[in-house]
Amino acid sequence: MAKTRYSIVQVLAQAFRGQRGWAPVWRDAEPKAQYDVIIVGGGGHGLATAWYLASQHGITNVAVVEKGYLGSGNVGRNTTIIRSNYLLPGNVPFYEHSLKLWEGLEQDINYNAMVSQRGVLNLCHSDAQRDAYARRGNAMRLHGVDAELLDRDAVRRMYPFFDYDSARFPIVGGLLQPRGGSVRHDAVAWGYARAADQRGVDLIQNCEVTGIRVEGGRAVGVETGRGFIGAGKIGLACAGNSSRVAAMAGLRLPIESHVLQAFVSEGLKPFFDGVVTYGAGHFYVSQSDKGGLVFGGDIDGYNSYAQRGNLPVVEDVCESGMALMPGMGRLRVLRQWGGIMDMSMDGSPIIDRTPVDGLYLNAGWCYGGFKATPASGWCFAHLIARDEPHEVAKALRLDRFAQGYPIDERGAGAQPNLH
Amino acid sequence: MRIICPLCGERGAEEFVYHGDATVRRPHPDSSAETWNAYVHLRDNPAGRHSELWYHAAGCHAWLVVERDVRTHEIFAVTLAQDVALARRPVTA
Ligand SMILES: Cc1cc2nc3c(=O)[nH]c(=O)nc-3n(C[C@H](O)[C@H](O)[C@H](O)COP(=O)(O)OP(=O)(O)OC[C@H]3O[C@@H](n4cnc5c(N)ncnc54)[C@H](O)[C@@H]3O)c2cc1C
Numbered sequence: 199m200a201k202t203r204y205s206i207v208q209v210l211a212q213a214f215r216g217q218r219g220w221a222p223v224w225r226d227a228e229p230k231a232q233y234d235v236i237i238v239g240g241g242g243h244g245l246a247t248a249w250y251l252a253s254q255h256g257i258t259n260v261a262v263v264e265k266g267y268l269g270s271g272n273v274g275r276n277t278t279i280i281r282s283n284y285l286l287p288g289n290v291p292f293y294e295h296s297l298k299l300w301e302g303l304e305q306d307i308n309y310n311a312m313v314s315q316r317g318v319l320n321l322c323h324s325d326a327q328r329d330a331y332a333r334r335g336n337a338m339r340l341h342g343v344d345a346e347l348l349d350r351d352a353v354r355r356m357y358p359f360f361d362y363d364s365a366r367f368p369i370v371g372g373l374l375q376p377r378g379g380s381v382r383h384d385a386v387a388w389g390y391a392r393a394a395d396q397r398g399v400d401l402i403q404n405c406e407v408t409g410i411r412v413e414g415g416r417a418v419g420v421e422t423g424r425g426f427i428g429a430g431k432i433g434l435a436c437a438g439n440s441s442r443v444a445a446m447a448g449l450r451l452p453i454e455s456h457v458l459q460a461f462v463s464e465g466l467k468p469f470f471d472g473v474v475t476y477g478a479g480h481f482y483v484s485q486s487d488k489g490g491l492v493f494g495g496d497i498d499g500y501n502s503y504a505q506r507g508n509l510p511v512v513e514d515v516c517e518s519g520m521a522l523m524p525g526m527g528r529l530r531v532l533r534q535w536g537g538i539m540d541m542s543m544d545g546s547p548i549i550d551r552t553p554v555d556g557l558y559l560n561a562g563w564c565y566g567g568f569k570a571t572p573a574s575g576w577c578f579a580h581l582i583a584r585d586e587p588h589e590v591a592k593a594l595r596l597d598r599f600a601q602g603y604p605i606d607e608r609g610a611g612a613q614p615n616l617h
Numbered sequence: 618m619r620i621i622c623p624l625c626g627e628r629g630a631e632e633f634v635y636h637g638d639a640t641v642r643r644p645h646p647d648s649s650a651e652t653w654n655a656y657v658h659l660r661d662n663p664a665g666r667h668s669e670l671w672y673h674a675a676g677c678h679a680w681l682v683v684e685r686d687v688r689t690h691e692i693f694a695v696t697l698a699q700d701v702a703l704a705r706r707p708v709t710a
């Protein structure tokens with residue numbers, strides 16, 4: 199296996215060979231009979247977990263078992279926004295840990311993930327909303343997270359083309375997190391995959407887990423389309439399909455699967471510097487490095503395992519976009535797709551042990567799990583390696599619902615439509 | 618996706634409000650905390666046929682029980698939730 203270190207020298211050397219000398223980025227591994235750890239799900243979280251198991255805990259006899267190809271799930275379908283502008287104590291330290299890991303990720307895995315801290319701006323449209331953002335900003339600052347409350351003029355200087363004079367929803371200001379931004383989502387999957395592979399982790403694609411073998415209350419391996427694979431420990435990171443896979447071990451989760459859509463417009467010259475969320479409807483937008491506007495809004499709102507959405511939400515998202523920046527009406531949408539996510543009952547994730555020994559759960563990421571990828575992998579690896587939760591993920595327990603400690607950012611009660 | 622309301626006929630899904638799994642039943646007030654937790658939080662979340670509650674908000678305001686395949690959005694049956702509840706009620710003398 200060639201372990202090329204990517205560098206500018208490599209790129210230049212390859213330029214003289216017509217870029218034809220690159221080795222495959224990872225091995226296409228065949229399953230072995232037994233591993234120390236099996237991670238089910240080759241999305242961002244599963245791959246990050248494998249990398250941190252290898253790099254932080256020295257556990258390299260690991261397989262990532264993926265039913266499709268690596269990155270075929272939500273890690274390759276999201277709108278790539280990263281931020282840590284949370285309110286509640288159970289969430290803020292975790293997401294801030296994630297943002298810090300993003301900041302050093304490319305050096306850590308030697309892969310250009312195009313981490314771009316272009317700033318995330320949440321717009322507010324009423325005094326009450328501004329007060330709520332002031333509170334959130336203060337909560338963030340108390341946790342050492344960067345936050346700036348902007349007035350209308352400051353927002354206008356950044357984005358002159360928004361509709362500031364809308365009679366119903368005037369823009370009165372915004373909460374800016376300058377360190378937030380976006381990351382090339384596929385590169386995150388590829389980068390973690392390559393880094394883990396180089397430490398000896400087996401990445402097994404086209405291998406669906408169809409059963410979890412439990413003997414005497416302990417998980418001992420997985421049944422797959424390619425036969426039984428034994429494991430000392432099993433970690434589930436099956437975003438969107440967590441209920442189905444956990445059910446193979448007899449678990450019932452506080453999760454519903456829902457579809458979220460994303461949209462990309464035709465390419466434009468660079469004009470949209472950061473990431474902006476509209477506060478009067480649900481709409482978030484940024485411009486990709488290729489020039490297309492990348493945007494999205496609400497989930498469709500009903501249980502779904504179909505990786506496509508319905509038209510009413512397309513209309514709703516585009517209406518919100520038009521309300522924010524009417525000029526968008528001149529654009530054509532190039533592509534639109536959907537991804538299936540675990541919507542948990544309090545809008546927050548789960549990283550925990552399960553009632554089955556040796557079986558660990560990473561689930562419930564709703565539609566904010568991309569930004570969590572590094573910390574999720576970091577904390578899940580910690581949990582699997584040491585059998586105790588990582589400090590910043592202590593609140594993300596599976597039994598918090600039964601115990602009455604939900605982490606309900608929106609304060610909306612048990613509803614699987616939060617994020 | 619379109620839903621055939623038994624009272625209003627075929628309408629776009631945007632006229633309806635979704636309320637999730639129709640098979641969960643409110644437990645008896647004296648039930649254990651475990652039972653209540655399951656009712657409030659835990660769901661089967663199957664990938665296939667799903668029985669679910671929809672409210673015809675922009676129509677007749679009836680609650681409906683819709684049988685739908687959540688992988689294809691194919692709808693097999695739509696019943697008034699009232700009829701489902703009445704059929705469930707134990708017959709008393
Ligand atoms: C349209 C959209 C936009 C989003 N935008 C954002 C955003 O801007 N910012 C943000 O932070 N988050 C966003 N998210 C959420 C984020 O993408 C997810 O929370 C996150 O990617 C989930 O973790 P993952 O990467 O591990 O998931 P996935 O990539 O979905 O990985 C799970 C993997 O498990 C595999 N799997 C499932 N069942 C089995 C099985 N039985 N056997 C083997 N493998 C199996 C799947 O094939 C899949 O590859 C968005 C999501 C969507 C759908």
Ligand SMILES: [Zn+2]
Nearest residue numbers: 622625676677
């Ligand atoms: Zn009706």
